[in-house]
Amino acid sequence: MGEREGEGEGEAVLFPFMAQGHIIPFIALAIELEKRKKYKKITIVNTCLNIKKIRSAIPENSSISLAEIPFNPAHHGLPPNTENTDNIPYNLVIRLIEASTTLKPAFTQLLLNIISQHKRKLIIIADIFFGWTASVAKELAVFHVIFSGCAGYGLACYYSLWLNLPHRHLHLQSNHQHFSLPDFPEARPIHLTQLPANISEADGTDAWSLFQQKNLTDWAYSDGLLFNTVQDLDSIGLAYFKRKLGLPAWPIGPLLLSAGSRGKGGGINPKLCTEWLNSKPSKSVLFVCFGSMNTISAPQMMQLGKALERSGKNFVWVVRPPIGFDINSEFRDEWLPLGFVERVRESGKGFIVHDWAPQVEILSHFAVSAFLSHCGWNSVLESLSAGVPLLGWPMAAEQFYNCKLLEEELGICVEVARGKSCEVKHEDIVAKIDLVMNETNEGIMMRKKAGDVRDLIRDAVTVRDEDGFKGSSVRAMDDFLSAAHSSNKLH
Ligand SMILES: *[C@@H]1O[C@H](CO)[C@@H](O)[C@H](O)[C@H]1NC(C)=O
Numbered sequence: 001m002g003e004r005e006g007e008g009e010g011e012a013v014l015f016p017f018m019a020q021g022h023i024i025p026f027i028a029l030a031i032e033l034e035k036r037k038k039y040k041k042i043t044i045v046n047t048c049l050n051i052k053k054i055r056s057a058i059p060e061n062s063s064i065s066l067a068e069i070p071f072n073p074a075h076h077g078l079p080p081n082t083e084n085t086d087n088i089p090y091n092l093v094i095r096l097i098e099a100s101t102t103l104k105p106a107f108t109q110l111l112l113n114i115i116s117q118h119k120r121k122l123i124i125i126a127d128i129f130f131g132w133t134a135s136v137a138k139e140l141a142v143f144h145v146i147f148s149g150c151a152g153y154g155l156a157c158y159y160s161l162w163l164n165l166p167h168r169h170l171h172l173q174s175n176h177q178h179f180s181l182p183d184f185p186e187a188r189p190i191h192l193t194q195l196p197a198n199i200s201e202a203d204g205t206d207a208w209s210l211f212q213q214k215n216l217t218d219w220a221y222s223d224g225l226l227f228n229t230v231q232d233l234d235s236i237g238l239a240y241f242k243r244k245l246g247l248p249a250w251p252i253g254p255l256l257l258s259a260g261s262r263g264k265g266g267g268i269n270p271k272l273c274t275e276w277l278n279s280k281p282s283k284s285v286l287f288v289c290f291g292s293m294n295t296i297s298a299p300q301m302m303q304l305g306k307a308l309e310r311s312g313k314n315f316v317w318v319v320r321p322p323i324g325f326d327i328n329s330e331f332r333d334e335w336l337p338l339g340f341v342e343r344v345r346e347s348g349k350g351f352i353v354h355d356w357a358p359q360v361e362i363l364s365h366f367a368v369s370a371f372l373s374h375c376g377w378n379s380v381l382e383s384l385s386a387g388v389p390l391l392g393w394p395m396a397a398e399q400f401y402n403c404k405l406l407e408e409e410l411g412i413c414v415e416v417a418r419g420k421s422c423e424v425k426h427e428d429i430v431a432k433i434d435l436v437m438n439e440t441n442e443g444i445m446m447r448k449k450a451g452d453v454r455d456l457i458r459d460a461v462t463v464r465d466e467d468g469f470k471g472s473s474v475r476a477m478d479d480f481l482s483a484a485h486s487s488n489k490l491h
């Protein structure tokens with residue numbers, strides 16, 4: 001791998017932040033760029049342990065190359081071998097984020113080597129947490145874009161919240177729990193419970209605020225923004241960035257990785273799952289999964305178990321140990337209602353999967369009707385690409401605003417709960433499952449709209465030779481590549 005080179009000229013250097021949720025869309029983007037054949041070489045840069053993981057996720061026939069830059073976690077007060085947010089406690093995440101800015105000299109040197117050795121035109125595609133790479137690119141006169149694996153809408157809320165901290169100006173004595181975003185009024189008001197912990201606690205002087213406020217504003221030195229999204233789904237968020245930064249925002253999604261490349265292979269045999277789904281009527285199954293990194297609290301898990309049973313619906317549930325237990329430890333049936341596992345097995349109503357399930361295959365199966373999800377953007381794109389409406393249970397980061405977009409703007413989602421510690425009642429969950437899955441007016445409408453969104457996504461990635469039609473995402477990618485090509489940057 002990495003020895004062969006592609007057909008175009010120039011080299012694209014991709015630099016994702018060290019977290020699986022960031023790395024996956026970057027790999028999907030690298031594969032898409034390879035298909036476009038515009039670059040002679042496509043390189044993904046990261047630290048040693050992450051490079052190992054990325055290598056195993058890249059298809060064998062790919063010519064994408066990998067470049068390592070040195071990083072010593074111990075120098076930053078991080079435990080040994082922690083180069084990725086996925087295996088460190090949340091309170092150390094900010095330390096890893098701060099530590100990542102020390103990659104600057106090594107990253108700069110790597111670019112200088114490419115420039116001096118190959119005399120190729122370069123482009124840099126960097127993570128939303130790597131705003132500092134924009135100033136490096138500017139100094140070296142290299143074309144630079146930020147690539148967001150998140151939707152424009154979710155990221156716009158996140159960006160605006162960090163820069164303005166509007167909840168700090170709420171009058172605490174009044175009962176106002178809602179506030180608007182001062183520079184993003186198109187988004188409807190946000191509730192205090194829709195803030196991730198670190199924004200809710202931020203006061204402008206803490207480590208998170210200092211990092212975000214400096215590094216997010218550095219995007220202004222970039223030449224544009226790429227989003228893993230689709231124009232017609234996400235026009236409000238994309239417009240925010242165009243207005244705010246005066247930069248082009250190119251929606252080139254959905255970029256999705258096939259299951260084999262997702263890194264996780266444990267869990268169940270995909271065939272067993274498909275066989276089980278084959279035995280169920282069309283649009284009768286609820287799929288429940290909170291993404292590969294999340295879980296819920298023990299009481300929430302009990303209530304969700306009760307709700308699934310009471311609803312009487314068929315379900316596939318990907319379970320992981322609740323909060324407070326090692327997420328990679330063996331699952332214990334005692335975390336579910338008494339006798340749940342046996343009853344579900346006997347009735348044939350549910351299929352319980354430990355740890356990992358073939359999500360794309362499940363969502364595109366005819367038997368699946370709805371998806372109870374944490375609303376991570378990769379999961380949302382997978383659901384919408386299959387025309388499956390959602391029940392949202394956002395937990396962290398911009399997931400709250402993805403859920404908001406799906407519910408308020410697109411009408412294809414109902415929020416079930418918010419966060420990892422909120423109180424949930426099984427009766428309420430059942431009512432929402434019924435709302436989306438039953439033959440009620442709302443349910444029918446929501447499923448119809450989800451089908452429309454699927455068609456819209458298909459259109460966005462369509463290229464038709466007969467009449468020369470190109471979908472919005474194809475055109476956005478064309479525009480981006482041509483902007484990079486024709487830029488008057490030196491390298
Ligand atoms: C690799 O193989 C897959 C599946 O056969 C194909 O779709 C893809 O275009 C190939 N990629 C390259 C770079 O040849």
Ligand SMILES: *[C@@H]1O[C@H](CO)[C@@H](O)[C@H](O)[C@H]1NC(C)=O
Binds near residue numbers: 091206208
């Ligand atoms: C971020 O969140 C973690 C866990 O909730 C907390 O320990 C840490 O203090 C927070 N940091 C800031 C700056 O609020």
Ligand SMILES: *[C@@H]1O[C@H](CO)[C@@H](O)[C@H](O)[C@H]1NC(C)=O
Binds near residue numbers: 131135210214
């Ligand atoms: C990004 O944040 C880090 C840590 O707070 C800070 O040291 C650095 O100066 C910031 N980078 C830029 C380019 O502002």
Ligand SMILES: *[C@@H]1O[C@H](CO)[C@@H](O)[C@H](O)[C@H]1NC(C)=O
Binds near residue numbers: 312434435438440
């Ligand atoms: C939804 O359908 C189930 C069975 O098909 C039924 O028991 C339940 O009462 C329905 N709920 C609503 C809100 O219509």
